[in-house]
Amino acid sequence: MIEISHVDKWYSPSFQVLTDCTTSVSKGEVxxxxxxxxxxxxxxxxxxxxxEPFQKGDISVDGTKVNDPKTNLPKLRxxxxxxFQHFELFPHLKIIxxxxxxxxxxxxxxxxxxxxxGMQLLERVGLKxxxxxxxxxxxxxxxxxxxxxxxxxxxPIVMLFDEPTSALxxxxxxxxxxxxxxxxxxxMTMMVVTHEMGFARKVANRVIFMDRGEIVxxxxxxxxxxxxxxxxxxxxxxxxxxx
Amino acid sequence: MFSNFDFxxxxxxxPYLFYEGMTFTLMLTGLAALGGLVFGxxxxxxxxxxxxxxxxxxxxxxxxxxxxxxVLVIFWFYFLVPYIGQWVTGASRPISVGAxxxxxxxxxxxxxxxxxxxxxxxxxxISRGQPAAANALGLTYAQTMxxxxxxxxxxxxxxxxxxxxxxxxxxxxxxxxLSITDFLGAASKVAQRDGRxxxxxxxxxxxxxxxxxxxxxxxxxxxxxxxxxR
Ligand SMILES: Nc1ncnc2c1ncn2[C@@H]1O[C@H](COP(=O)(O)OP(=O)(O)OP(=O)(O)O)[C@@H](O)[C@H]1O
Ligand SMILES: [Mg+2]
Numbered sequence: 001m002i003e004i005s006h007v008d009k010w011y012s013p014s015f016q017v018l019t020d021c022t023t024s025v026s027k028g029e030v031x032x033x034x035x036x037x038x039x040x041x042x043x044x045x046x047x048x049x050x051x052e053p054f055q056k057g058d059i060s061v062d063g064t065k066v067n068d069p070k071t072n073l074p075k076l077r078x079x080x081x082x083x084f085q086h087f088e089l090f091p092h093l094k095i096i097x098x099x100x101x102x103x104x105x106x107x108x109x110x111x112x113x114x115x116x117x118g119m120q121l122l123e124r125v126g127l128k129x130x131x132x133x134x135x136x137x138x139x140x141x142x143x144x145x146x147x148x149x150x151x152x153x154x155x156p157i158v159m160l161f162d163e164p165t166s167a168l169x170x171x172x173x174x175x176x177x178x179x180x181x182x183x184x185x186x187x188m189t190m191m192v193v194t195h196e197m198g199f200a201r202k203v204a205n206r207v208i209f210m211d212r213g214e215i216v217x218x219x220x221x222x223x224x225x226x227x228x229x230x231x232x233x234x235x236x237x238x239x240x241x242x243x
Numbered sequence: 244m245f246s247n248f249d250f251x252x253x254x255x256x257x258p259y260l261f262y263e264g265m266t267f268t269l270m271l272t273g274l275a276a277l278g279g280l281v282f283g284x285x286x287x288x289x290x291x292x293x294x295x296x297x298x299x300x301x302x303x304x305x306x307x308x309x310x311x312x313x314v315l316v317i318f319w320f321y322f323l324v325p326y327i328g329q330w331v332t333g334a335s336r337p338i339s340v341g342a343x344x345x346x347x348x349x350x351x352x353x354x355x356x357x358x359x360x361x362x363x364x365x366x367x368x369i370s371r372g373q374p375a376a377a378n379a380l381g382l383t384y385a386q387t388m389x390x391x392x393x394x395x396x397x398x399x400x401x402x403x404x405x406x407x408x409x410x411x412x413x414x415x416x417x418x419x420x421l422s423i424t425d426f427l428g429a430a431s432k433v434a435q436r437d438g439r440x441x442x443x444x445x446x447x448x449x450x451x452x453x454x455x456x457x458x459x460x461x462x463x464x465x466x467x468x469x470x471x472x473r
Contacts, residue, residue, distance in 0.1 A: 051375055078381025088376035092394050101390060102380035154380060 001027045001158055001189045002048055007057035009043060009213075017043050018054065019213045025158070030190045032200040032221075035210035036236060041193040042085075044210070045160050048191065049080045062157055078106045081151030081159040085167050087143040089135035095122070095146055096131040099153045107154065114153070121149035125179050141172030148179055158189040165196060195240050201225065209233040252439045253446050256429075264429030265450075271347060271425065272412045276358075278351035279411075280404065283358025284393065290363055301359070308356035314417045320349040321421050346418045354411055361403050365396030402466045409458050413451060426450065 002025040009018040017040050025031045033041050046052040047059055050066045050073050059066040064076055089098050099118035103109045109117070122128045125145040127138075135143055144164055151159060161180065165173045177199050184190060184203035194200070200207055200221065207224040209217035209232070217224060217233045228234050253260075289301035308316075324345050328338030340348075369392050377387040397404075416427040424432065427447055434443035 046375075049379055051378060074378075074381045074383050076381075077379055080379070082376075082379040084372055084376060084379075086370075086372055088372040090373070090376075090391055090395075092398060102377075102382060105386050105390065106381040150380070 001025055001029070001062055002191060003058070003060045004044075004048070005058050007044070007047060007054050007059060009040075009047065009052070009054040009056075017213050018047070021057070021210075021213075021215050023208055023215055023218050025189060025191050027189055028187045029205045030184045030188075030192065030203050031206045031208060032204040033191065033193045033208045033210060034195055034197075034200070034236070034240075035216075039210040040213040041210055042162050043213075045162050045191060045193055048160055049077050049082060051082075074106065078102065078154050079157050081148075081154060081156035083144070083147050083151055083159070083161045083164045085163040087135070087140070087147045087167075089143055089146055089150070091135050093134075094131070095127070095133055095135065095138070098135065098146060099150050102150075103153050117153050118149075121152050122146070124152075125149045126175075139172060140168045141175045144168065144172075144176045145179055148176070148183075152183075158191070159183065161190065161192040161194065163193050163195075165194065197225075197237075197241060209236065211236070248442055249439060250442055252433065252437055252442055256433045259433070260426065260429050263424055264426035267343070267424060268412070268415050268426040271343070271350065271415045271418070272408065274347055275350035275354055275415070276404075276408045276411055278347070279354030279358045280362075282351060282355035283360075284362045286355055286359035287362040287366060288388065290359070291366060305356045305359055308353055313353055313414055314420055316353055317346060317349050317417055318420050320352075321345045324348065342418070342421050342423045346415075346421060346423065350411065350415065354407070357407055358404065361400050361407060362393075362396060364403075365400035366392055368399055369395050398469070401469065402462045405458065405462050405465070409455050409462075412458075413455065416451070 004024060005022050007018055007021040008016065010016050021040075021044055023031075033045065035041055043052055047054050048061065048066065050071075054067065057067075061076060061080060064071055066073075066076065089095075090101070093101065096115065096118050099121060100111065100114040103114035103117060104111060119128060119131065122131055125148060127142055127145055127149070130138055130142065130146075135146070138146065148164075164180070165176050168176065173196070177196060180190070180192070180199065181203055192199070192204075204221045207217070207219060207221055208215055209224070209228070209230070211232045216230050217228055219228075224233075225237075228237060286301045286305065289297045290305075292298060321342070324340045325337035328334070328340060329336065332338065373391055373395070374387050377391040378384075382390065415425060418425050419428050419431065422428065430443045430447040434440045
């Protein structure tokens with residue numbers, strides 16, 4: 001579903017942020033990406049839907065080459081759901097309108113159809129009652145669940161998550177992870193940047209460990225937690241698992 | 244002290260002052276603000292577009308407009324527009340443009356420079372995550388601006404935009420150089436005709452002051468409300 005091959009990216013001529021990144025996510029697979037701060041996880045995941053350009057290598061999603069200038073990026077992105085660390089709900093729109101906007105403008109759904117779909121998804125994430133409120137009136141956990149629902153409203157073929165729980169108060173983390181676990185169990189293809197190793201243990205097929213712009217480990221979950229092969233991964237794991 | 248003054252002249256000319264003068268002033272203010280906002284937003288988008296040439300053109304325009312005295316622009320534009328019109332349409336004589344149209348175009352062009360700076364600040368105040376989220380949903384650049392970035396920028400900048408419009412409201416009085424009957428023009432015509440300079444100019448000052456004050460007060464209320472919403 002996602003093919004990343006030999007991707008290099010520079011933010012400036014002297015600063016290479018990604019070095020020869022190669023990996024893939026198959027249909028129905030859940031891949032967790034972890035690594036120290038600044039290692040390029042966000043950058044890599046943003047390359048997948050071309051929010052960030054890259055200079056070398058290829059990425060394709062469902063057979064469509066992301067870095068081909070002829071690719072219709074808006075169309076491609078509409079099929080790739082993305083959830084951000086800071087939710088990024090549109091503060092000037094009501095919750096339901098956050099869910100309807102792209103359905104109507106990108107997928108050309110009628111207002112009624114979009115509303116029905118939106119309400120279904122709000123119900124699914126347990127926020128039907130909040131439909132008429134504005135994002136600022138919701139807690140962080142609620143906002144992130146809305147953000148997931150907003151992405152799902154586009155009927156994506158794959159979902160990208162960039163540290164979806166790291167801006168949340170601890171007591172709100174599980175309500176968001178629960179939604180993501182359900183999604184994984186339903187067979188959604190997911191690429192998830194997170195340090196929630198409990199989540200990785202529960203639903204991940206593979207775990208990727210990044211450090212300084214390189215993919216250092218790319219292993220099936222059991223191998224990764226059983227015996228990470230690199231020192232760097234081992235050090236990282238012991239650090240985040242110790243608390 | 245006021246025994247030599249005749250304030251009755253104000254009462255007698257009220258209909259003229261307001262129906263003709265104030266209507267013109269408010270219409271010019273409103274239309275110029277609207278046009279200035281539209282063109283100013285376009286200029287702001289050009290400056291932020293990332294296309295160097297577009298950005299430079301917009302930048303030069305803004306700097307140029309801001310370094311000229313408004314009254315000169317009004318004056319020159321009034322005399323130049325007929326010739327520009329002739330040049331554009333290829334007509335054999337200068338196109339005659341009414342004083343209203345000429346001053347409206349001038350104010351729109353002039354205000355666009357100021358509004359563009361306000362909108363630019365407004366757009367830059369939106370975090371980069373917002374357009375990223377919109378793009379990630381498949382919205383195009385234009386849709387992202389139209390539905391996500393500009394509404395927020397406009398809302399955040401509304402108090403400043405209104406404040407600038409109050410300045411514009413006062414500046415419209417400069418059309419007196421074209422002998423137009425705006426509010427101040429009407430007052431000054433009465434003043435000259437009846438020899439009641441002090442009364443009329445005093446009254447005009449009070450009217451401009453009152454309207455501007457009330458509007459400023461409204462802006463402060465609005466600011467407080469926006470602060471709560473955020
Ligand atoms: N737009 C940018 N311009 C220049 N440098 C950037 C930009 N975005 C990120 N960087 C740098 O690139 C490196 C990788 O950033 P990235 O956000 O991908 O890391 P990350 O692994 O997601 O880290 P974190 O866990 O803190 O989110 C960092 O050193 C960061 O400072
Ligand atoms: Mg990151």
